[in-house]
Amino acid sequence: MKKLTQVAAACLLAAASTAHAADPNLGRNLAATCANCHGTNGKAVPGAGMDSLAGESKAKLLQKLADFKSGDKPASIMHQISKGYSDEQLALIAEYFAAQK
Amino acid sequence: MMLMKRREFLKAGAAAGAMASLYGCAAGSKAGGHVVVVGGGYGGATVAKYLRMWSQGSVQVTLVERNPTFISCPISNLVIGGTKTMEDITVSYDNLKSKWGVRVIQDDVVAVDAAKRSVRLAKGGDLSYDRIVLSPGIDFMFDQIPGLNNAAAQEKILHAWKAGAQTVALRKQLEAMPDGGTFAVAIPKAPYRCPPGPYERACLVADYFKKSKPKSKVVILDANEDVQSKKGLFMKAWADLYKGTLEYRPNSEVKDVDVATNTAILEFDKFKADVLNVIPPHRAGSIASQSGIKLINNRWVDINWLSMESTSTPGVHVLGDAVFPAPTMPKSGHMANQHGKLAAAAILNLLAGQEPNPAPVVMNTCYSFVDAKNVIHVASVHQYDAATKLVQPVKGAGGISAARNELEGKAAMGWAKNIWADMLA
Structure with a gap:
């Protein structure tokens, strides 16, 4: 019985890890959803009034996003958009933009 | 070659x-x-x-x-x-x-x-x-509006719902319209391209009339039973900015047109306009x-x-x-x-x-001008849901502007410049 439970647990674990097998380009794909306003790869069009995100530190980006999400940072729209992403997704997005030169 | x-x-x-x-x-x-x-x-x-x-x-x-x-x-x-x-x-x-x-x-x-x-x-x-x-x-499904189902009719009663020659032509019709005239825009049943777009158009034509042809009117003939997007914000703009200029008529589906007289034929009614802008179902x-x-x-x-x-x-x-x-x-x-x-x-x-990728995400931002400077937005985020095999809107995320404002007027142009660059630069 114990053995069976162990096998079942191992199977569950395998299934769970398959279900969560993330695409290696997940960060890139998520960050691309921001590019409509913030520019391809976070490089906003100069002078158009949108923040460039490329090359900003991951910590700074994450703090900003967390403040938008919590409502601490006033915004016209980002408080609504940031709530649509999980904290894990926001971390991937911040990491991707931080790595852009 | x-x-x-x-x-x-x-x-x-x-x-x-x-x-x-x-x-x-x-x-x-x-x-x-x-x-x-x-x-x-x-x-x-x-x-x-x-x-x-x-x-x-x-x-x-x-x-x-x-x-x-x-x-x-x-x-x-x-x-x-x-x-x-x-x-x-x-x-x-x-x-x-x-x-x-x-x-x-x-x-x-x-x-x-x-x-x-x-x-x-x-x-x-x-x-x-x-x-x-x-x-x-x-x-466009011109066959749904029989009078519009020929090239000559389509040159007179415009959709201007694909940007290009029709955009220019509709502007010319509005410029040529004498003061005291009526512009009517007809909206098809949802789903259609750009849900807030026809209401934005009505606002911007009303804004033009207020400044240049103050005796003229705007009428929205909506096939739907209610405003399809940013309802409260549009209705507030109509009440605050265009009272007496802009009229909204729900449940007003255009079934046919009389091209010679610029008349929209509804189920139980007719509406004659000086400039008639019919967006057919698509x-x-x-x-x-x-x-x-x-x-x-x-x-x-x-x-x-x-x-x-x-x-x-x-x-x-x-x-x-x-x-x-x-x-x-x-x-x-x-x-x-x-x-x-x-x-x-x-x-x-x-x-x-x-x-x-098993977990795609898409999101939407849409800005609408209610006059030449003030803008309202709607935003949403949609995450893939394996159970329904659909991208589903994230509950608690997204939303609309608190009120129309000029800051978002600037954001709307910033959005345009950045998305055009994201596609084409």
């Missing part, structure tokens, strides 16, 4: 594709091949650029577009209102060619042979592909709706939300306004751009023999 060039290109493309697949074997995951994109609007231009950018040039991309330049529907209501020009909403395809190496062919696609993986061009010649992306936008652009791929309601393409691939026809991906939308998903340029990126990522995985 053109044909030869095309053949040479295909040969070159095939060679590059073969090299890329060889390289792909060595690297284990690099995509190669040739993707044909039909339609260079918000969806098609985006997928073309992102396929080239994300594959680092290893995937060949041919974009077939009938127009010589991109003309944006978003912001085009400002041209109709008279505060922007056509030049402001026109963007060249040159960077797609020179910077990203997309082969741009100005032509129409007349047929897709999904079994042979080949498309036929109107000017002659075929293009073969490994995967095809159809981003054809919408076509369906997926004809190359998608008539290629034998599976449609829903005989109008919109049924797609797999992990890849934007047709549920019936392997190798055919469809984007933008042409698809049957996921729950609460608007038909918008912003959303078409997001579809383009979802499809580009999925196609590169598929060309490299991998599964598409």
